[in-house]
Amino acid sequence: xxxxxxxxxxxxxxxxxxxxxxxxxxxxxxxxxxxxxxxxxxxxxxxxxxxxxxxxxxxxxxxxxxxxxxxxxxxxxxxxxxxxxxxxxxxxxxxxxxxxxxxxxxxxxxxxxxxxxxxxxxxxxxxxxxxxxxxxxxxxxxxxxxxxxxxxxxxxxxxxxxxxxxxxxxxxxxxxxxxxxxxxxxxxxxxxxxxxxxxxxxxxxxxxxxxxxxxxxxxxxxxxxxxxxxxxxxxxxxxxxxxxxxxxxxxxxxxxxxxxxxxxxxxxxxxxxxxxxxxxxxxxxxxxxxxxxxxxxxxxxxxxxxxxxxxxxxxxxxxxxxxxxxxxxxxxxxxxxxxxxxxxxxxxxxxxxxxxxxxxxxxxxxxxxxxxxxxxxx
Amino acid sequence: xxxxxxxxxxxxxxxxxxxxxxxxxxxxxxxxxxxxxxxxxxxxxxxxxxxxxxxxxxxxxxxxxxxxxxxxxxxxxxxxxxxxxxxxxxxxxxxxxxxxxxxxxxxxxxxxxxxxxxxxxxxxxxxxxxxxxxxxxxxxxxxxxxxxxxxxxxxxxxxxxxxxxxxxxxxxxxxxxxxxxxxxxxxxxxxxxxxxxxxxxxxxxxxxxxxxxxxxxxxxxxxxxxxxxxxxxxxxxxxxxxxxxxxxxxxxxxxxxxxxxxxxxxxxxxxxxxxxxxxxxxxxxxxxxxxxxxxxxxxxxxxxxxxxxxxxxxxxxxxxxxxxxxxxxxxxxxxxxxxxxxxxxxxxxxxxxxxxxxxxxxxxxxxxxxxxxxxxxxxxxxxxxxxxxxxxxxxxxxxxxxxxxxxxxxxxx
Ligand code: SF4
Ligand code: SF4
Numbered sequence: 001x002x003x004x005x006x007x008x009x010x011x012x013x014x015x016x017x018x019x020x021x022x023x024x025x026x027x028x029x030x031x032x033x034x035x036x037x038x039x040x041x042x043x044x045x046x047x048x049x050x051x052x053x054x055x056x057x058x059x060x061x062x063x064x065x066x067x068x069x070x071x072x073x074x075x076x077x078x079x080x081x082x083x084x085x086x087x088x089x090x091x092x093x094x095x096x097x098x099x100x101x102x103x104x105x106x107x108x109x110x111x112x113x114x115x116x117x118x119x120x121x122x123x124x125x126x127x128x129x130x131x132x133x134x135x136x137x138x139x140x141x142x143x144x145x146x147x148x149x150x151x152x153x154x155x156x157x158x159x160x161x162x163x164x165x166x167x168x169x170x171x172x173x174x175x176x177x178x179x180x181x182x183x184x185x186x187x188x189x190x191x192x193x194x195x196x197x198x199x200x201x202x203x204x205x206x207x208x209x210x211x212x213x214x215x216x217x218x219x220x221x222x223x224x225x226x227x228x229x230x231x232x233x234x235x236x237x238x239x240x241x242x243x244x245x246x247x248x249x250x251x252x253x254x255x256x257x258x259x260x261x262x263x264x265x266x267x268x269x270x271x272x273x274x275x276x277x278x279x280x281x282x283x284x285x286x287x288x289x290x291x292x293x294x295x296x297x298x299x300x301x302x303x304x305x306x307x308x309x310x311x312x313x314x315x316x317x318x319x320x321x322x323x324x325x326x327x328x329x330x331x332x333x334x335x336x337x338x339x340x341x342x343x344x345x346x347x348x349x350x351x352x353x354x355x356x357x358x359x360x361x362x363x364x365x366x367x368x369x370x371x372x373x374x375x376x377x378x
Numbered sequence: 379x380x381x382x383x384x385x386x387x388x389x390x391x392x393x394x395x396x397x398x399x400x401x402x403x404x405x406x407x408x409x410x411x412x413x414x415x416x417x418x419x420x421x422x423x424x425x426x427x428x429x430x431x432x433x434x435x436x437x438x439x440x441x442x443x444x445x446x447x448x449x450x451x452x453x454x455x456x457x458x459x460x461x462x463x464x465x466x467x468x469x470x471x472x473x474x475x476x477x478x479x480x481x482x483x484x485x486x487x488x489x490x491x492x493x494x495x496x497x498x499x500x501x502x503x504x505x506x507x508x509x510x511x512x513x514x515x516x517x518x519x520x521x522x523x524x525x526x527x528x529x530x531x532x533x534x535x536x537x538x539x540x541x542x543x544x545x546x547x548x549x550x551x552x553x554x555x556x557x558x559x560x561x562x563x564x565x566x567x568x569x570x571x572x573x574x575x576x577x578x579x580x581x582x583x584x585x586x587x588x589x590x591x592x593x594x595x596x597x598x599x600x601x602x603x604x605x606x607x608x609x610x611x612x613x614x615x616x617x618x619x620x621x622x623x624x625x626x627x628x629x630x631x632x633x634x635x636x637x638x639x640x641x642x643x644x645x646x647x648x649x650x651x652x653x654x655x656x657x658x659x660x661x662x663x664x665x666x667x668x669x670x671x672x673x674x675x676x677x678x679x680x681x682x683x684x685x686x687x688x689x690x691x692x693x694x695x696x697x698x699x700x701x702x703x704x705x706x707x708x709x710x711x712x713x714x715x716x717x718x719x720x721x722x723x724x725x726x727x728x729x730x731x732x733x734x735x736x737x738x739x740x741x742x743x744x745x746x747x748x749x750x751x752x753x754x755x756x757x758x759x760x761x762x763x764x765x766x767x768x769x770x771x772x773x774x775x776x777x778x779x780x781x782x783x784x785x786x787x788x789x790x791x
Contacts, residue, residue, distance in 0.1 A: 067747050069765075071476065071737040101512050104536050105744035108712040112748060123535045125548070126508055126515055132551050133533065139544035140535075297515055297531055326476045328740070332516035335472030336523060 003219035006212060007193040010200035014244050017203040018087070021052050025090035029205070033094035035079065036103065037263040038124060038293070040141055040283045042273070044095070045206060046156045046164040047148045053202035054079045054094065055242045055264065058356050067109050073324035074356040075240070076106045083114050093118025093151070095144075099295035100329050118151045120144060128288050128296045138284040145280060161279040167206050168273065174213035175201075175269040181220055183258065183314060186231070188220040191257030192247040199241075199264055232376055233258035235316035237307065237337075238323040239330060240264040242356060246322060249365050255372050259314035261307060262322070267291050295329035303333060304340050311347055318375045319349040320368075348375060397641055399605055401629040408625055409611050413495055416444050420499035425564055428498070428521060430514045431614055432684070433507035433532055434556070434703050436580050439618035440573040441560045446498050447615050452480035453607075455487065456659030456769030458494040465770055467492070478738040479770035481517040488524055503527050503563055505556075509534040509709045511741045530559050534704040538711040541701060549700035557696070570695075577695045580618040581687055586626035587613045588686035593633040594677045595726050598642025599650065600633045603676035604666045605643065607657045613685045646673045649790050652723055653679035654749075655734035655742050656768040661776070668780055672787045678726040680707060680719065708741045715745070716752045723757045729790045731761040732783070738767045762786040 013020055025031055029050040034041060041051040056078040063084035064077045082088050093116035096107035111119045122144045125133035149155055175198055182194045197216055201209035232255040240263055241247070247257055260266050271290035274282040291306065292298050311319065319341055323330040334351055341347045350371040352364065386394070419426055425443040429435055431450070438445045455461040456479075464486030465479055471489070473482050483493075491497030504527060506518035515531055522529040532552050535545050557568045587610070593600050601609075609629065616622045636642075651669075653676045658665065669676060684707045691698040707718065723731065731753055733746045750761035764782055767773040 069735055069737070069743060069747075072740060072744055098536050101740040102744060104512075105712070105741065109745060109748055112712065121538065123545075125533050125535060126512065127531055127533045132555055133548065135551075136535065136544050136548035143542070143544075294516070295512065297533075298519065328477055328513050329516055331474040331477055332481075332513075332520060334474070336520070338472060 001215060003189075003216055006216055006219075007189075007196055010196035010212075011192070011244060013200045013203055014196050016057075017052075018057070018082075020203045022090045024050065024052070024203070031091050032118060032120070033079075033088065033091045034202075035075070035094065036097035036099055037268045038097045038099065038287050039095050039122065040144065040287070041206075042161060042164040042168050042279075042283060043141070043145050043148055043156065045167065046161040047152050047154070049092070049148070049152070050205055051095075052091075053199075053264070054082075054088075055202075055240045056356050057082060058243060058359050060357055067113060068106070071326050072102045072106075073326045074354065075242070075324055076102050078356050080106065080110060083110060083116075091116060093120065095120035095122065097122045098124055099293060100327070102326075118148075120147055124287070124296070126295075126297045128292055134284065134288055137288055138281050141280045141284045141287075158279055162275060165273045165275055165279060165282065167210065169275065171201065171206050171210050171213070172269040172272055174210055174217065177217055178213055179259070179266065181217060185220065186233075186256065186258065189216075190231075190251060192244060192251055195241070195247055195257065195260070195265060196244065198268070202264070230254075231256035232318070232372055233314065233316050234318050234320055235259050235261065235307075235311055235314060236265075236320045236322050237261035238321055239327060240324075241322060242354070243359070245359075245361055245364060246320070246352070246368075249361070249368050250320075250372075253365070253369055253372050254376075255368075258316050259310050261291075261310060263293055266310075267293065293329070294333045304337055307337060307341070308345060311341070311345060317347070318371065319347060320371070321349060321351045323351075323353060325353040325355045393645065397643060397645070399601060399609075399629075399632065399643070401625070401632050402605070402608065404625060404628065405609055405612060408616070408621060412616060416446055417495070417499045419444050425502045426499050427503050427505050428501040428518075429505040430507050430510060430518070432510040432703065432706055432708075433505050434553070434699055436576045436618045436699060437553075437556055437560055437573065438505070439580075440569065440576045441564050441566055443560070443564065444499075445615065446501065448484040448498065449480050450611060450615050451487070451493065451495075451498055452483050452769055453657075453659050454495070455483050455493045457662060459660050459771070460493055461660070461769040462771055464490070464492050475770075476737075478511075478513045478517070479767055480738065481513060481520075483769055484517070485520060485524070488521065501525055501527055504529040505532065506530075507532040507534060507703065509703055509706045511708065511739065513740075528559075528563065530556060532556060532703070534706075534709055536711075537705055537709055539714075541705055545704060546697075546701055549704045550697050553696040553700045574695050576618040577699060579620060579623055583613055583617050583622045583626050584685055584687045586623065586630050588683070590626060590630050590633055591678070591683060591686070592725075593630070593637060596637045597650075597727070598640070598644065598647040599675045599677045600636035600641060601643045602666070602669070603653050603679045603682065604657070604662055606679065606682040607662070610682045610685060617685070642675075644670055644673065644675050647675045648673040649729045649787060650675055650677045650727060651787075652677070652719070652726065652728040652731040653681070653734070654719070654731060654746065655736045656681055656739060658734060658766045658774065659769050660771045661766070661774065664776065664780075665783075668783060672784065674787050676732075677728060678722045680715075680722065683722070684708070712745050712748060712752075716749055716756065719749060719753055720756045723753065723759065728759065730759045730786065732786070733761060733763045734768075735763050735765050736768050737765070737773055738770065760786070760790070 033054045034051045044051045056075040061081045064081035098104045127133045273286045461483040465482040467486030468482040612622045
């Protein structure tokens with residue numbers, strides 16, 4: 001298939017993945033919703049289930065307001081709304097990873113008010129990367145695995161799990177290659193296309209996504225039409241981009257996302273699971289040593305240092321912080337990250353808050369335009 | 379308004395005097411002394427630690443470190459109507475208005491030294507425990523950057539159902555780590571008998587506090603939650619010291635005396651209400667008046683009882699402390715919370731519940747809609763949810779909240 005055809009299909013998926021999930025269900029896949037990139041998807045995969053990511057949707061709410069206050073993030077609110085409205089009935093259940101206070105309560109609310117057969121909880125330590133928390137996390141992964149086994153009524157064999165780990169590691173390697181290929185040849189694949197190809201994987205079997213990435217890579221690595229991009233290179237940092245609009249608008253406005261620090265992007269595929277270690281331990285270890293989400297205490301690597309490295313390596317001329325309104329973990333980090341980006345690198349930044357219930361493309365465009373103009377000195 | 383200004387008759391004055399809680403004075407003295415000592419220690423070689431309200435403070439007391447509680451200070455700033463300006467300082471530095479107003483106010487006060495007592499003394503290190511929320515460790519990370527001092531995080535994973543052994547083990551490991559951290563910072567050695575003594579006093583004070591709160595099971599209630607919100611300051615900030623034990627002993631005696639003499643806190647008590655969430659600190663007076671006028675007593679709440687610890691094993695002090703701190707009210711699932719609410723409702727014989735949906739505090743507030751329904755299902759009593767923020771009054775609509783409370787109370791029974 002042509003690179004362009006694949007990319008277009010991926011982009012369409014990103015725009016509205018829900019019909020695809022329903023289709024997968026019809027094809028016989030057993031779907032489990034995943035709300036956080038810390039979910040050990042390999043465990044679900046090894047149990048014959050298909051993890052699919054829930055990243056909210058642009059919609060006005062009909063049911064969730066009876067359970068969640070307006071001051072919680074729109075990911076939680078719109079996901080719950082869809083579940084309560086029966087629009088996620090193709091799922092067998094969902095996994096809740098306790099990253100923040102909202103997620104921790106959402107899990108209970110979801111469990112109490114929906115009738116899915118499966119409900120998974122994974123409680124993470126906030127002290128990732130410190131010796132003291134690893135045994136806890138390993139045990140938590142085991143507990144999670146037992147929960148999945150109980151649900152399917154079948155034991156997950158270690159060798160099946162190792163195989164799933166292998167599939168996911170391959171996926172991470174391919175995603176990494178995609179990012180590299182894109183960085184070295186920004187005209188062959190723009191940020192929007194790269195991101196589309198990556199997130200599309202959230203809504204298909206991982207093996208299939210591996211094939212897709214492979215095809216794309218062959219396509220662009222052969223294309224050889226490398227010429228320096230004229231677009232203003234930017235880095236996006238935050239949680240998830242539910243919709244492609246941000247990326248689309250940037251392209252329209254003469255900018256492009258050259259790298260990201262998103263949990264549906266670069267943070268998703270960071271670090272590999274050790275395939276030679278016992279699988280539970282290896283899975284825990286990866287979560288524990290991967291790049292931290294701001295909802296975790298930063299003790300592995302200072303977020304700022306990492307951001308600096310990414311900005312330098314990618315040559316980004318500006319940083320767009322894209323986060324959900326009311327998201328405390330991200331909001332707390334913004335002031336110092338922005339300050340230091342400005343003081344130490346003279347890199348300007350912009351903060352955008354996403355509220356899926358009241359999304360306005362026009363407003364987003366205006367703000368992005370002004371930001372790009374300041375960078376390019378227009 | 380004009381009614382308020384009316385001169386009280388001699389009789390009314392005497393009655394008011396009789397109903398006043400006398401120990402409040404002793405508490406003010408205790409807290410003033412504490413703050414003077416803490417502030418006086420700034421710049422000396424005594425260690426000062428800023429610590430979250432739910433964190434294990436006993437090790438600090440045992441190591442002679444002065445604990446300082448930004449949340450208690452936040453409540454003070456809120457009650458003094460000074461927290462908004464402190465929040466604005468933080469907002470000016472890029473902190474979103476959607477962050478917890480304790481955190482914003484505290485960051486503002488760290489920058490300007492503002493607030494009723496001229497800010498808190500500079501910490502030499504920080505201790506945060508996420509058993510109350512995950513906000514605190516982000517907030518303390520910011521403090522650690524601001525003051526450039528070490529931060530110890532006591533990580534308490536969320537507990538669903540019974541405390542699983544792997545969480546307990548993790549807590550115990552951290553307790554030990556906490557002790558080593560303190561040894562290193564203070565250069566002193568861990569003294570287990572001392573720790574046990576402090577822990578015992580802490581538990582003893584907390585048992586007394588529990589008894590004090592239980593006095594409100596009596597009708598008429600000898601105090602309201604508004605008093606409890608104020609009288610809890612020592613158990614939050616100074617538990618583990620002898621003064622606190624003495625203070626709560628005296629308070630308990632006073633409460634029992636009141637019960638014996640039939641002295642209620644309100645001139646008349648028709649309805650009894652359970653309160654949920656942190657007080658609306660800047661509105662305590664107005665709400666207090668409103669409830670008095672409605673002859674309604676807030677007899678119990680889910681907040682002050684968070685400092686009533688149970689089940690310590692003197693043989694294994696670190697282990698039991700680790701367990702206690704992990705299973706606090708905000709760190710458990712909704713079903714367990716519902717059980718607590720139900721048992722409070724029963725014990726205190728309440729006619730309904732008012733929940734403060736506090737936009738500053740997600741772990742306390744998300745889930746309230748479900749809890750309210752569950753409360754009514756279990757007890758047959760109504761619940762009201764009001765929207766506010768514990769110290770950011772800009773989110774508060776007094777007329778609307780008061781109207782809703784009036785409506786609610788008028789429809790009781
Ligand atoms: S966006 Fe923020 S608040 Fe919402 S679930 Fe993610 S971490 Fe939690
Ligand atoms: S979020 Fe809630 S528990 Fe946490 S510091 Fe703020 S008020 Fe306290």
